[in-house]
Amino acid sequence: MAAELIDGKAIAAKVRGEVAEKVRAFQAAHGRAPGLAVVRVGHDPASEVYVRGKIKASGETGMVSEEHHLPEDASTSEVLAAVERLNADPKIDGILVQLPLPKQVDEQTVLDAIAPAKDVDGFHLINAGKLLSGRKDGVRACTPFGIMRLLREAGCDPAGKRAVVIGRSNIVGKPMALLLLEANATVTVCHSRTRDLAEEVARADIVVAAIGRPELVRGAWIREGAYVIDVGMNRLESGKLVGDVEFAAAAQRAAAITPVPGGVGPMTIAMLLSNTVDAANARIAAK
Ligand SMILES: Nc1nc2c(c(=O)[nH]1)N[C@@H](CN(C=O)c1ccc(C(=O)N[C@@H](CCC(=O)O)C(=O)O)cc1)CN2
Numbered sequence: 700m701a702a703e704l705i706d707g708k709a710i711a712a713k714v715r716g717e718v719a720e721k722v723r724a725f726q727a728a729h730g731r732a733p734g735l736a737v738v739r740v741g742h743d744p745a746s747e748v749y750v751r752g753k754i755k756a757s758g759e760t761g762m763v764s765e766e767h768h769l770p771e772d773a774s775t776s777e778v779l780a781a782v783e784r785l786n787a788d789p790k791i792d793g794i795l796v797q798l799p800l801p802k803q804v805d806e807q808t809v810l811d812a813i814a815p816a817k818d819v820d821g822f823h824l825i826n827a828g829k830l831l832s833g834r835k836d837g838v839r840a841c842t843p844f845g846i847m848r849l850l851r852e853a854g855c856d857p858a859g860k861r862a863v864v865i866g867r868s869n870i871v872g873k874p875m876a877l878l879l880l881e882a883n884a885t886v887t888v889c890h891s892r893t894r895d896l897a898e899e900v901a902r903a904d905i906v907v908a909a910i911g912r913p914e915l916v917r918g919a920w921i922r923e924g925a926y927v928i929d930v931g932m933n934r935l936e937s938g939k940l941v942g943d944v945e946f947a948a949a950a951q952r953a954a955a956i957t958p959v960p961g962g963v964g965p966m967t968i969a970m971l972l973s974n975t976v977d978a979a980n981a982r983i984a985a986k
């Protein structure tokens with residue numbers, strides 16, 4: 700393997716250390732720890748694991764966290780009522796609603812009900828709009844924000860580079876493209892209808908794959924010396940977890956690449972904690 704491995708686990712541990720330092724300072728100044736509330740609806744097994752990870756990691760930084768679990772058949776109004784209670788709770792600085800939600804729940808209505816100042820996932824329309832309009836005071840979505848940190852730690856300055864983002868979801872692809880643009884990259888967003896994905900990828904100095912198709916991005920497409928970030932998490936029938944990039948072949952050509960697992964995933968949780976302590980400080984400053 701020629702490429703440097705971008706170790707998301709190690710970088711996430713470093714971010715958590717920085718967050719713990721900020722939590723100590725917050726506690727000393729305000730006599731309480733920042734508070735995070737996680738709303739989980741139903742019994743999605745992966746969500747159970749991720750939420751447990753979020754609660755555990757927040758506790759390890761010294762934050763206070765609580766999980767609010769609603770039944771599988773909860774209505775949009777019931778989820779909204781839980782969010783409203785948390786919006787009004789002065790001990791809570793950050794709220795997130797774990798996705799996906801059961802199909803009867805209107806996801807965007809729920810996300811837009813979270814007070815923007817407590818929206819530590821950065822999915823509220825106001826925070827998405829602030830990112831779009833170049834405002835620095837909004838909350839940035841955790842996965843793309845974590846990827847910007849991974850690139851920085853790998854020594855990649857996106858300014859002037861060609862970046863290709865594969866995937867156009869609201870939680871990864873679109874905010875990723877905007878963060879790369881903010882960092883002065885020349886950004887192309889590709890998706891399932893892109894005519895020649897191989898050609899687009901071959902031109903890219905930075906590739907962010909977030910399309911959810913196992914090993915769609917072939918190693919031979921990667922430009923020599925590119926930075927490759929794999930957001931994909933695809934569980935094969937064999938039980939093996941693979942990304943959206945053909946890892947071994949891509950690593951022969953890339954300058955640096957993230958593994959799956961142990962790349963982007965751990966950063967999502969670390970950046971959530973970072974957003975929460977920042978939200979706690981911003982709420983105090985706004986009083
Ligand atoms: N409200 C939110 N919902 C969801 C988000 C989100 O950011 N906010 N992102 C994903 C799930 N997610 C966090 O919530 C998440 C996914 C994966 C990982 C992770 O560390 N993955 C491991 C591999 C895990 C495995 O073996 O299955 C890794 O990549 O190393 C962390 C967080 C959707 N929902």
Ligand SMILES: [Mg+2]
Nearest residue numbers: 801802804806
């Ligand atoms: Mg729905």
